Amino acid sequence: MKIEAVTTERIEVNDDIFKDVLKNLPDTIHEKTIIVISSKIISLCEGNVVLKTDIEKDELIKRESEMFLERSFVQGGYLMHTYKNNMIMPSAGIDASNTGDYYALLPADSYATARQIHTWVCEKYGLSDLGIIITDSRSTLLRGGVVGYSLAYYGFNPFYNYRGGNDLYNRRMNVSQSNYPDSLAAAAVLVMGEGTESIPIAMITDVPRIEFGTEYTRNDFELHPDQDMYMPFYKGAPWKKNQ
Secondary structure, X not given: XXXXXXXXXXXXXXXXXXXXXXXXXXXXXXXXXXXXXXXXXXXXXXXXXXXXXXXXXXXXXXXHOOEEOOHHHOHHHOXXXXXXXXXXXXXXXXXXXXXXXXXXXXXXXXXHHHHXXXXXXXXXXXXXXXXXXXXXXXXXXXXXXXXXXXXXXEOXXXXXXXXXXXXXXXXXXXXXXXXHHHHHHHHHHHHHOOOXXXXXXXXXEOOOOOOEOOOOOHHHOOOOHHHOOOHHHHOOOOOEEOO
């Protein structure tokens, strides 16, 4: 598997995702490529931002989340846990780094944007097998630091299914599936960086065992909270609903 970084100029609010960002893609893109794009860049281009002087951050977090936990429930009170877009995430995904005078919100509809970018790149480069991943970064349970993860994907099967097969000891596998969107996002974001790298795009090729196709949706990938193995850890938390 190979990951190629794509650098850009500094992207500003209301820049055009196609004219100002995707123009930096190489002249040739091969079939079966995965293009990974930072969600922050998409939010800036969409104008999905709020001036920092216009609102207090906690008020904005509560407004942008479906449910939230007050800061008093977090060690040190340094963030608010929120539920948004069928995910548990800090601060409703609001980002204040590398955004100048603005808070960058999450993209309005990451899945719709992934489909639009997929259509544009396929038409421009004459491709049929292409994947798109829109990324963000988050912390994980009982680990320091952040890793990349997928806000949305398009153009490929999100899983490689081991269920029904046997392991090396001929033991039947009933549960295991490889999660492609998050695994590829984590690898790409490691290359893209979190600071001043100016690498909002990465291209991944030679991905093993991946199946391309546009029939896969978010419903093929995301779990309802009642299906989540981690439900016992957050079901009883004192969540407040956004009114």
